[in-house]
Amino acid sequence: MTKILIVEDHALVREAMTQSLSRLEPGVECLEADSANAALGIIEGDGSLDLAVIDLVLPDMSGFSLLAVLARRFPDVPALVVSAIDDDASVRRAMKAGASGFVSKSSSGEILLQAVREVLAGGMPMPARAGRAAPMPRQGTLGERFGLTAAQARVLELLACGKTNREIGEQLGLSEGTVKVHMTAIFRALGVSNRAQALVLLARQGERL
Known part of the structure; x- marks a missing residue:
């Protein structure tokens, strides 16, 4: 059973994300934290987390700092950032801090699910950018x-x-x-x-x- 921690300080957003992620697979379990410290407490007490979904704006610590802490203390827990701050510089900073993927909050629930599946499979989903050329397929590799x-x-x-x-x-x-x-x-x-x-x-x- 997949277990996902949602780190988001807005209750309505957490509820919406939980509803979307419930469609990932039967029996998926979503835990919720409204701050970085609450998230760290949950991760320390639960060794079976498969993924952390993190907002960049939290009340006690920036999401960037939380990513760095997770990468250092819990490297086996991948982190997917879901944030309204989705400019290129912020995306690059989040990935460098330790994120395994990035989804803009303007995206649909289906895109969130797709990104979660990709991260759980070891991928690295990134937000699309208008005018950014798509990578050429790696045929025969x-x-x-x-x-x-x-x-x-x-x-x-x-x-x-x-x-x-x-x-x-x-x-x-x-x-x-x-x-x-x-x-x-x-x-x-x-x-x-x-x-x-x-x-x-x-x-x-x-x-x-």
Whole structure:
């Protein structure tokens, strides 16, 4: 059963998000926190959280600061930002602080669900921007063969180059916790259990990523 923590100080917004997320799958459980400190208390007391959904504007701590704390103390809990502050600079700052994805509050409930599914699968959903060119599909790549997301494929490319998690995070602007989440999804997709096995598989493939 998927368990999601919603960190949002407006009760009506929390209720609306809970209703939307209830359609994710049967039995999904949504916990609610109206502040960063409340969220940290819940995470400390519950070791089975699958995802934290975080607003950037909170009464006791900025969402950016909360993301940094989560990345440092709870790197295995991915964080999806849902915020009305969705300019490019804020999105980049949130991702660098440790977010695994970003959804604008102007988006529909279906887009939120899609983003949650992508993060849980190890992806990195980002808000669409008018005029921003869509990435070209990676035809014939190893990432495509194993069903990796674009974010996972980028991490895989750097993994194949021998980069450490820290180096991958620095190059992609991600926290080490987010890189670890991507690594777990990559290992699962490749059918391996660690970095060494993944490198052996990549060497045997003899293909471009």
